[in-house]
Amino acid sequence: MIALTTRNLLLFIRNRSNVLFSLLGALIAFLLYIVFLKQTLEGSWTDALQAGNAVAALARGPAGTSAVTAADPVTVSDLLDPWLMGGILSITAITTALAGMGQLVYDRENGLIDDFRLACRSTWRIQASYLAGSAIISVVMQLIVLVVTGTYFSVVDHVTLPWRDVAADVQLAGIMLCSAVFGAALAFALTVSITTQRANSGLNTVVGTAAGFLSGVYVPIGAVPAGAQHVMKLWPGAYSAALFRRLLLGDAVSRAFGRAPASVAERFREDMGIGYGIGGVLTTPVQELALLAGITVIIVSAILLVRWVSRHVPMANQGRRRSEHHLQSES
Amino acid sequence: MSTMVRARHLSKWYGTHEAVHDVSLDIAPGALTAVIGPNGAGKSTTIGMLTGVVRPDGGVIEYGGTRAQPTPRALPRSRAGAPRLGVVFQGSVLDGPLTVRENLSIRARLYDGVPGGRVDEVIALVDATDFADQRYGSLSGGQRRRVDIARALISHPTLLILDEPTTGLDIATRRSLWTMLDGLRRRENLSILLTTHYLEEANIAQQVYLIDHGRIHAQGSARDLIARYTQYTLEITFEPNRRSDIESMVRGRVKHAPGAVRRGDDGRGGGPDDAGDGRGDEGARGGDGGHGVSGNPVVIDGDRMHLSVPDADACIELLMVMRPYVRDFRCLRGTMNDVFLTLTGRDAHGASASAGSACDGATLTSTVPTARTDPAAAAVADSIITEGSRS
Numbered sequence: 103m104i105a106l107t108t109r110n111l112l113l114f115i116r117n118r119s120n121v122l123f124s125l126l127g128a129l130i131a132f133l134l135y136i137v138f139l140k141q142t143l144e145g146s147w148t149d150a151l152q153a154g155n156a157v158a159a160l161a162r163g164p165a166g167t168s169a170v171t172a173a174d175p176v177t178v179s180d181l182l183d184p185w186l187m188g189g190i191l192s193i194t195a196i197t198t199a200l201a202g203m204g205q206l207v208y209d210r211e212n213g214l215i216d217d218f219r220l221a222c223r224s225t226w227r228i229q230a231s232y233l234a235g236s237a238i239i240s241v242v243m244q245l246i247v248l249v250v251t252g253t254y255f256s257v258v259d260h261v262t263l264p265w266r267d268v269a270a271d272v273q274l275a276g277i278m279l280c281s282a283v284f285g286a287a288l289a290f291a292l293t294v295s296i297t298t299q300r301a302n303s304g305l306n307t308v309v310g311t312a313a314g315f316l317s318g319v320y321v322p323i324g325a326v327p328a329g330a331q332h333v334m335k336l337w338p339g340a341y342s343a344a345l346f347r348r349l350l351l352g353d354a355v356s357r358a359f360g361r362a363p364a365s366v367a368e369r370f371r372e373d374m375g376i377g378y379g380i381g382g383v384l385t386t387p388v389q390e391l392a393l394l395a396g397i398t399v400i401i402v403s404a405i406l407l408v409r410w411v412s413r414h415v416p417m418a419n420q421g422r423r424r425s426e427h428h429l430q431s432e433s
Numbered sequence: 434m435s436t437m438v439r440a441r442h443l444s445k446w447y448g449t450h451e452a453v454h455d456v457s458l459d460i461a462p463g464a465l466t467a468v469i470g471p472n473g474a475g476k477s478t479t480i481g482m483l484t485g486v487v488r489p490d491g492g493v494i495e496y497g498g499t500r501a502q503p504t505p506r507a508l509p510r511s512r513a514g515a516p517r518l519g520v521v522f523q524g525s526v527l528d529g530p531l532t533v534r535e536n537l538s539i540r541a542r543l544y545d546g547v548p549g550g551r552v553d554e555v556i557a558l559v560d561a562t563d564f565a566d567q568r569y570g571s572l573s574g575g576q577r578r579r580v581d582i583a584r585a586l587i588s589h590p591t592l593l594i595l596d597e598p599t600t601g602l603d604i605a606t607r608r609s610l611w612t613m614l615d616g617l618r619r620r621e622n623l624s625i626l627l628t629t630h631y632l633e634e635a636n637i638a639q640q641v642y643l644i645d646h647g648r649i650h651a652q653g654s655a656r657d658l659i660a661r662y663t664q665y666t667l668e669i670t671f672e673p674n675r676r677s678d679i680e681s682m683v684r685g686r687v688k689h690a691p692g693a694v695r696r697g698d699d700g701r702g703g704g705p706d707d708a709g710d711g712r713g714d715e716g717a718r719g720g721d722g723g724h725g726v727s728g729n730p731v732v733i734d735g736d737r738m739h740l741s742v743p744d745a746d747a748c749i750e751l752l753m754v755m756r757p758y759v760r761d762f763r764c765l766r767g768t769m770n771d772v773f774l775t776l777t778g779r780d781a782h783g784a785s786a787s788a789g790s791a792c793d794g795a796t797l798t799s800t801v802p803t804a805r806t807d808p809a810a811a812a813v814a815d816s817i818i819t820e821g822s823r824s
Binding site: 104105106108109112113116117212213214216217218220221222 | 484485486518520522524526528530531535538539540542543544588
């Protein structure tokens, strides 16, 4: 299995367009944000921010007296840039996992799976190598995106991210790993019926675009109608986005709206997808992790079950059509 | 074990199309067996069934005496007595962006218990050492085939199966591949089964199966098949002014029948269980109404004459008889294409029999014999043509 995983990784890396193509979803979201999305969002939150900052300044007392040393005023960038990063990481996790899974489609189409089966009897080991390869690619790409966007925002917008906090770093690594693993599982399930490169291309495009919307990156969840919100809450990526956002923002939200009524901060969180309103209460990180895992498992199981049923339950007119390449069909 | 693989009555349907019908094969150890037929004949499907990639709809396959399920899930492992299979597919299954060595190392690690040096060994076996560190995608077609074969050799197979290994390669590359395969067969005692649509590859095989439209039409060595199903073509260039002598010699022999070479009046063709001993039955020659060439046209075209003769001796006798008139001659043995033509009525490359082989169509007009004709010679020639060699 390690041999095949190595092979999948080598093949992914040596194909430049693979790498670029997999980041397309994240890249587009990033560009859209810089070009106009940020300004659009700013408009909604500037007033609330200013009010919050004014209150904080008041609390500091008149110039010269020092009551409490307040933190520097929180800018819009401090709020929105990490928020975007969180969303982009969520998108990257699934789109790069899907891109990595493209090797499975190619191998299936060209009979390589048959070749592997001749050597290695266990289908599970072969499948696991695609999952592992996909997950590794996803983690590495997420890291790259994190570093690139983090550097950009630090330099351009002077945003400070909680790098120094080791606990946060560990948690961040953990979420990246989870997103990668569940992303790979989801990618595997989505790819299970894809037999040609063209179809795979289509799938990647659809998922890349959908991920941006469903994670609430292009349009925050607060800005869409209730029906759409329900759909978004069914998307595993929404929860990984929430987890990322919360971590990357650190205490920025609290500081920004600390002196404003608590409901303002709550509303910000709910509208921007840092926690989702389920049963009237915002989700906690643990709940989000559970939802990420649970929903992924449900979707994957459902897809695999439907596939198993269609294959093994005899239908009318099956007759001679059952004789397909029986090895290929099981990978 | 006397047979490595025995297949009986294999059949396969794709929808309503019967790709393979009642195919039975025996793969003998230490030999090169070739399954030959035109495109679409069912070769790849048959091979697929033998390697376990395609599920047969009927029939049984035994590997080294162990009966496999009709739907073998994967290749038989080295159970006692069962052969270990190595398979080279028609398309390439190796990765272009990886080097030869990387490709082979990865494949080697897929197997259990392959020692570390095996990759270098197989690279040497196929003479690929010079380009072992080049990317597979950058190699020529012939080089890629060698690496494909190396891949199949990693697991020390006892039976190597190749599906159209030489398709798309030029003749020089094909020859070097044949030499390499034969060398492997002899040095490593490797049994080989290959499919091909190049009829001349029958000559490198010890056992040939001719397949067309999903059915086996003949089996045997190339030599056997040629002897059994074809005749010699004798082409004589004669002195231009002796044309009428020649014509009268062969007067009465001309038929307008299409050029079907028949073995005998009973019209027997060949089949997989044909136990015929070879060419025309010697005993029948004596007077059963004429075997051999009785149905074949003699074509006279300008100063050349083509006709079919059953064997080399008949050829020599005819030439001796016609010696005064012969300026030049050619005696051509039958080819595998002729075998194919005999068995299926079609040229292996798609043309049907009536579309014209070189000897089609008669041009002789009968003439009154002139005084210059030697009646004795004519009689001898006549009888030779009719009945074959006397000796």
